[in-house]
Amino acid sequence: MSGPEPHAKDAPAAKSLQDGGTIEPVREILWGSSAGVRKYETAEEVPPEMRKLVVKLLVVQADTEFASIQQHRPWLDRAPTLEDRWIESRIIADEARHGLQACRILRDFGEEGQKHIDELLQKREGEHKLDAFNMKFDRWSDVGAFTCFVDRVGVYQLRAFQECSYGPLARAMPLMLSEEQLHLNFGSSVLRRMVQDGPKYSGTKEEAQAAVMKWYPRALDMFGHSNSDTSRRAIEYGLKRWTNEEARRRYIEEVSTLVSSIGLELPRPEFDRHVL
Ligand SMILES: [Fe+2]
Numbered sequence: 001m002s003g004p005e006p007h008a009k010d011a012p013a014a015k016s017l018q019d020g021g022t023i024e025p026v027r028e029i030l031w032g033s034s035a036g037v038r039k040y041e042t043a044e045e046v047p048p049e050m051r052k053l054v055v056k057l058l059v060v061q062a063d064t065e066f067a068s069i070q071q072h073r074p075w076l077d078r079a080p081t082l083e084d085r086w087i088e089s090r091i092i093a094d095e096a097r098h099g100l101q102a103c104r105i106l107r108d109f110g111e112e113g114q115k116h117i118d119e120l121l122q123k124r125e126g127e128h129k130l131d132a133f134n135m136k137f138d139r140w141s142d143v144g145a146f147t148c149f150v151d152r153v154g155v156y157q158l159r160a161f162q163e164c165s166y167g168p169l170a171r172a173m174p175l176m177l178s179e180e181q182l183h184l185n186f187g188s189s190v191l192r193r194m195v196q197d198g199p200k201y202s203g204t205k206e207e208a209q210a211a212v213m214k215w216y217p218r219a220l221d222m223f224g225h226s227n228s229d230t231s232r233r234a235i236e237y238g239l240k241r242w243t244n245e246e247a248r249r250r251y252i253e254e255v256s257t258l259v260s261s262i263g264l265e266l267p268r269p270e271f272d273r274h275v276l
């Protein structure tokens with residue numbers, strides 16, 4: 001899978017891995033206005049103007065993890081094959097672990113963090129922050145398109161946090177990323193099987209195409225507004241590597257190739273969008 005390339009210089013850890021050496025944790029901030037300074041390792045060290053943004057990003061992240069458990073849950077015993085049911089159970093376990101991991105980082109922010117965790121645990125279907133996580137999976141094609149498109153945006157968001165300036169968040173990324181890779185590969189495989197095998201597997205090519213039209217615009221919305229001040233500040237603080245628009249552009253390039261290889265078509269990027 002071709003993914004976004006960082007603007008920042010290559011992380012020393014990645015370099016030493018390529019050279020066959022040992023992996024050294026990256027201790028300094030790699031981009032933004034504090035590049036070169038030691039990373040923030042505790043909540044107390046995070047500068048006050050940046051604290052609110054770190055908490056906000058963690059809350060949104062955790063909210064998506066818990067929401068997707070609610071969306072997948074009905075398919076645990078409705079997925080078409082035994083193997084699909086098993087993968088559904090793995091995805092649910094992975095998302096629960098991601099939610100837990102984000103909440104553990106939030107806990108370090110004391111009372112403020114705990115208040116957010118309590119709210120997150122109360123949220124029911126339809127009450128989540130992003131539209132993509134308030135939509136039900138009515139058909140199996142929804143599960144395929146959601147994991148193919150929406151989980152893939154999740155991977156872009158996680159990559160944007162890789163080696164970020166807040167050490168505990170940066171260190172949570174590698175395992176989350178490897179688990180997310182399974183989810184999105186599963187999603188494209190579901191769509192591909194629907195196109196190739198039709199009712200022998202589940203559904204039809206037309207159903208898979210309808211699911212593309214339903215989920216792709218919601219996935220593009222997840223990157224946020226094109227001229228977002230928050231996204232610019234996140235880069236300046238060394239938290240995120242790309243602006244919303246840069247990440248969205250790279251994502252569109254990647255999924256265009258993928259979707260045509262499956263035999264399906266993407267609508268234009270402006271189609272049915274809510275967040276521009
Ligand atoms: Fe996740």
Ligand SMILES: [Fe+2]
Pocket residue numbers: 095151154180183
């Ligand atoms: Fe996922």
